[in-house]
Amino acid sequence: MNPLLSVTGLTKSYGAVEVLKGIDFDVAAGEKIALIGPSGSGKSTCLRCLNFLEKPSAGAIHLDGERIGVRLGRPMSDRQLAPQRAEMGMVFQLFNLWPHLSVTENVAIAARKVRGLPAKEAQELALDMLAKVHMTHRADASPLELSGGQQQRVAIARALAQKPKLMLFDELTSALDPELVHEVLKVMEELAAEGRTMLIVTHEIAFARDIADRVLFLDGGRIVEQGPARALILSPREPRTQAFLRQIRH
Amino acid sequence: MTNFIQPYADYAGEWLPVLLEAMGTTALLSVSAFALSLVFGLLLALCRNTRWRALRRCVALYVAAVRGVPLLAILFLLYFGLPGIGVTFDAFTAAVIGLALAFAAQVAELLRAGLMAIPAGQREAAFAVGFTPYQSFTLIVLPQVVRISVAPLIVTFVSLLKDSSLASLITVDELVLTGRAMATEYFLPLHIYLAVGVCYFLIAWPFSLLSKRLAPPAAR
Numbered sequence: 001m002n003p004l005l006s007v008t009g010l011t012k013s014y015g016a017v018e019v020l021k022g023i024d025f026d027v028a029a030g031e032k033i034a035l036i037g038p039s040g041s042g043k044s045t046c047l048r049c050l051n052f053l054e055k056p057s058a059g060a061i062h063l064d065g066e067r068i069g070v071r072l073g074r075p076m077s078d079r080q081l082a083p084q085r086a087e088m089g090m091v092f093q094l095f096n097l098w099p100h101l102s103v104t105e106n107v108a109i110a111a112r113k114v115r116g117l118p119a120k121e122a123q124e125l126a127l128d129m130l131a132k133v134h135m136t137h138r139a140d141a142s143p144l145e146l147s148g149g150q151q152q153r154v155a156i157a158r159a160l161a162q163k164p165k166l167m168l169f170d171e172l173t174s175a176l177d178p179e180l181v182h183e184v185l186k187v188m189e190e191l192a193a194e195g196r197t198m199l200i201v202t203h204e205i206a207f208a209r210d211i212a213d214r215v216l217f218l219d220g221g222r223i224v225e226q227g228p229a230r231a232l233i234l235s236p237r238e239p240r241t242q243a244f245l246r247q248i249r250h
Numbered sequence: 251m252t253n254f255i256q257p258y259a260d261y262a263g264e265w266l267p268v269l270l271e272a273m274g275t276t277a278l279l280s281v282s283a284f285a286l287s288l289v290f291g292l293l294l295a296l297c298r299n300t301r302w303r304a305l306r307r308c309v310a311l312y313v314a315a316v317r318g319v320p321l322l323a324i325l326f327l328l329y330f331g332l333p334g335i336g337v338t339f340d341a342f343t344a345a346v347i348g349l350a351l352a353f354a355a356q357v358a359e360l361l362r363a364g365l366m367a368i369p370a371g372q373r374e375a376a377f378a379v380g381f382t383p384y385q386s387f388t389l390i391v392l393p394q395v396v397r398i399s400v401a402p403l404i405v406t407f408v409s410l411l412k413d414s415s416l417a418s419l420i421t422v423d424e425l426v427l428t429g430r431a432m433a434t435e436y437f438l439p440l441h442i443y444l445a446v447g448v449c450y451f452l453i454a455w456p457f458s459l460l461s462k463r464l465a466p467p468a469a470r
């Protein structure tokens with residue numbers, strides 16, 4: 001069976017600095033993949049290249065067999081990219097909720113404006129998605145009134161409302177107070193249990209071990225090691241992976 | 251004191267309609283010029299943030315130039331100067347264009363500051379859900395810029411309103427020119443210019459209050 005996502009030879013440079021040095025991996029439908037690695041190893045850049053928030057310098061990304069960001073050998077504009085991006089739900093470290101819109105509207109607006117749902121259906125969809133992240137009780141609030149953990153859950157609901165083929169999570173809990181981490185991880189576990197395809201950048205190693213099917217360890221812009229989550233985290237083979245895991249457990 | 255007030259009582263019936271009409275002209279002039287300067291200023295602000303360096307330079311030059319030239323010179327140029335090359339405006343149109351050209355530069359700077367105050371993540375999140383650049387701008391970025399900028403924009407409108415008095419010098423029958431004509435007619439300049447001042451204040455005051463209400467708490 002063809003993979004849902006395939007990444008080949010992904011390279012990204014900022015000026016003379018090569019941040020990603022040729023990344024290859026596949027993600028099967030329903031698979032959950034954790035991307036771990038030291039700070040600056042290129043995890044966020046890799047994720048952001050998948051939906052072309054960063055334009056890759058080289059390489060190819062296919063989602064469901066469709067080449068992302070390139071049509072007939074030519075780079076696509078942001079306008080042309082919009083429908084492709086809508087297929088991937090992305091959640092950011094700093095939530096990036098839209099403060100001028102209510103919680104419900106944050107979740108509903110793309111359903112109307114991108115997928116063309118009627119207002120009432122979009123509203124219902126938004127409430128369903130908010131229920132999934134246990135945020136129905138704040139549906140009418142402004143994002144500014146919410147705690148970090150609540151904002152992050154709304155951001156997850158916003159991405160879910162896209163009905164994406166793939167979810168991209170970039171360190172959802174890194175900006176949260178420690179006591180709020182749990183509520184976000186719990187939601188992610190519930191999503192994982194629904195069989196969604198998820199690509200998760202995280203520093204929560206125990207979480208990665210329990211939730212992911214596979215772990216990719218990134219260092220210096222390359223995938224240094226990859227394998228089944230438990231095996232890789234409990235008994236890494238590469239010295240760099242060992243050093244990283246030892247240090248993160250300290 | 252009663253002596254001072256007496257002329258107002260005597261001439262209210264004659265002055266009021268004239269002043270009200272002039273007030274209408276001043277208000278129409280100011281509102282038209284401001285609306286135009288909003289559109290033009292937004293275009294300038296967007297050009298100022300564009301990828302094309304030449305365009306950015308041109309806009310910066312325009313803003314600097316307009317700031318360095320007195321509004322009166324711009325008005326004279328439009329009204330008395332341009333007919334020399336065959337371009338003729340009536341006085342009111344010339345005043346609207348002149349005020350708009352001058353204030354567009356200020357509006358542009360305000361909006362640019364507003365645009366830069368929106369974190370990059372806002373637009374990225376908009377792209378991520380599948381919005382086009384146009385949708386990202388109109389649905390996500392612009393409403394937030396408007397929120398940030400509305401109070402300073404109102405302040406700008408009030409200063410445009412006051413500067414619209416310069417249009418009297420290119421024969422627009424707004425408040426000041428009307429006041430001058432009345433002063434010559436009635437020989438009561440003190441009374442008349444006071445009344446003119448009150449007229450400006452009556453237009454400006456609600457906006458001043460509004461801008462204070464809309465300003466973020468820290469700036470109050």
Ligand SMILES: Nc1ncnc2c1ncn2[C@@H]1O[C@H](COP(=O)(O)OP(=O)(O)OP(=O)(O)O)[C@@H](O)[C@H]1O
Pocket residue numbers: 014019037038039040041042043044045046
């Ligand atoms: N816009 C940019 N311009 C220049 N360099 C950049 C840019 N964005 C990222 N980098 C560099 O690319 C490298 C990888 O960054 P990236 O954010 O992908 O790392 P990361 O693995 O996500 O790190 P962290 O765990 O700290 O989030 C870093 O050295 C960073 O400084």
Ligand SMILES: [Mg+2]
Pocket residue numbers: 043044045171
């Ligand atoms: Mg990162």
